[in-house]
Amino acid sequence: MGYLDLDTKMNKRLKALQQTAREFGREVVRPAGIALDKLTDPADVIADDSVLWDVFQGFRERGLHKVMIPKAFGGAMGALPPLALTLVNEQMGYADGGLAVSMLVAGMPFVFAIMSPHKEVRNWARDFVNDTKGNMIGCWAITEPDHGTDWVLGTSRAGGDPRLAPGLTAVKKGDEYILHGWKSAWVSNGTIATHAVLHVGLDPSKGIHGSGIALCPLDLPGITRNAPLNKVGQRPLNQGEIIFDEVKLPKKYMLLPAPGFFGANTFGHTFLGVANSSMGVTFAGQAQATLDEALRFAYENKRNGILLAEQEDVKIRLFRMFAKVEAARNLARKTSLHFMSMSSGRISNFATSHRLTFWALGNALHAFFQAYEKYESVRDWAEVLTHPVRTNELMEWGKYGVASKITATETAYEVAQEALQIFGVDALSPDCPIEKMLRDARASMIEDGANDALAMAAFEGV
Ligand SMILES: Cc1cc2nc3c(=O)[nH]c(=O)nc-3n(C[C@H](O)[C@H](O)[C@H](O)COP(=O)(O)OP(=O)(O)OC[C@H]3O[C@@H](n4cnc5c(N)ncnc54)[C@H](O)[C@@H]3O)c2cc1C
Structure with a gap:
């Protein structure tokens, strides 16, 4: 089925990236996910001859990991429009939710490293970009x-x-x-x-x-x-x-190194929102994959001599699934795009293209944390500056990140339930893709924070 890229301007390079991620997902990630899911011993998932390593290597060889790292370190962030990371996450989620998470978190220490005052640590980001074998895993x-x-x-x-x-x-x-x-x-x-x-x-x-x-x-x-x-x-x-x-x-x-900084102001909240917005994109991708499986089944199978897709109740069910998936996908894309756009624009792109920026950033943060630890007045100042949390735009976006994660993971689960109904008993066989998608989606509602707890934290004090 065709989907529109609502309200999203995609240039040629983004379309090519999306296509690369889609083909890699279809040819390598989806079959690997199905094979790994069937292994009874989780030690076999990471065995030397496991297809897991084809996924790691294939992801790196295609340069898909570069979308997380700024241009200054050889990455694609700043070289490609901010939507790049979102599109890769979405396609990986479409292929396999669990492996998508694995690819994403594999880059996290090297993303954080760019904020270090120490050159050796900052250079982890460059080494990660150059690692086409998948040896560096975060x-x-x-x-x-x-x-x-x-x-x-x-x-x-x-x-x-x-x-x-x-x-x-x-x-x-x-x-x-x-x-x-x-x-x-x-x-x-x-x-x-x-x-x-x-x-x-x-x-x-x-x-x-x-x-x-x-x-x-x-x-x-x-x-x-x-x-x-x-x-x-x-x-x-x-x-x-x-x-x-x-x-x-x-x-x-x-x-x-500054105890009290995490969570005491907007920092923790924004953190939560950014991480959650990536999860939103990934599981909106999985929800779309589940819908496509349900559509394929409905157009290939008949009951009482009539295609399932032509039965009135199935049509309504499929349309409702489509509407939910698109709502989740568009909230997820929009929220993720907002976070990724925070460092874009002509001046930001210029700044993030140069290592000097990160040297300055790392040292400025380090000096700030030292002062934060040492002087009560700095802690008070940070509190005053960041604690009118409800009016702080960063805080508001944190809430949107959480909304995106909750909406996408619950949609992925609900759509898998609906798909299961369309497949009937066929869905209960371990060879049916829906059964795995249902389990993967259920886990996502606890992953990166249980959805109820996330809602409590995001709406605290509103
Ligand atoms: C697939 C997957 C991947 C994960 N990946 C990572 C990872 O990469 N890194 C990592 O560090 N963690 C990871 N996690 C762990 C995940 O972040 C935690 O499972 C999650 O934060 C919930 O914690 P918990 O399981 O200990 O649940 P608990 O904290 O035990 O909560 C259980 C239930 O009690 C409720 N509850 C708990 N406390 C309160 C309270 N004070 N008030 C009201 N209700 C409450 C919760 O909402 C929840 O419904 C992953 C989990 C999964 C499933």
């Missing part, structure tokens, strides 16, 4: 065995409660931080990642607000992983625990 390790939703609530004022303090602590000793604690088995790419964006507790008295963010190479002594997680949805996505036993982390890897 994860975003937030959730802990005792803290899932607490992190989401940490982006609101409720997160200052000391009972919510992270279990993984980072204690500063000279030029190092000593890391001790666990990240939960739900960390995506957890057992295969080489680098992590790591949320750690710096000051337990401030609850989740007392967190810092480190960029952690995962080959440091004292870091171990457990076996990959077995689960019901998104089985092709590798997940697993990361354990830190008195790990010495050089202080150059602590990107956000």
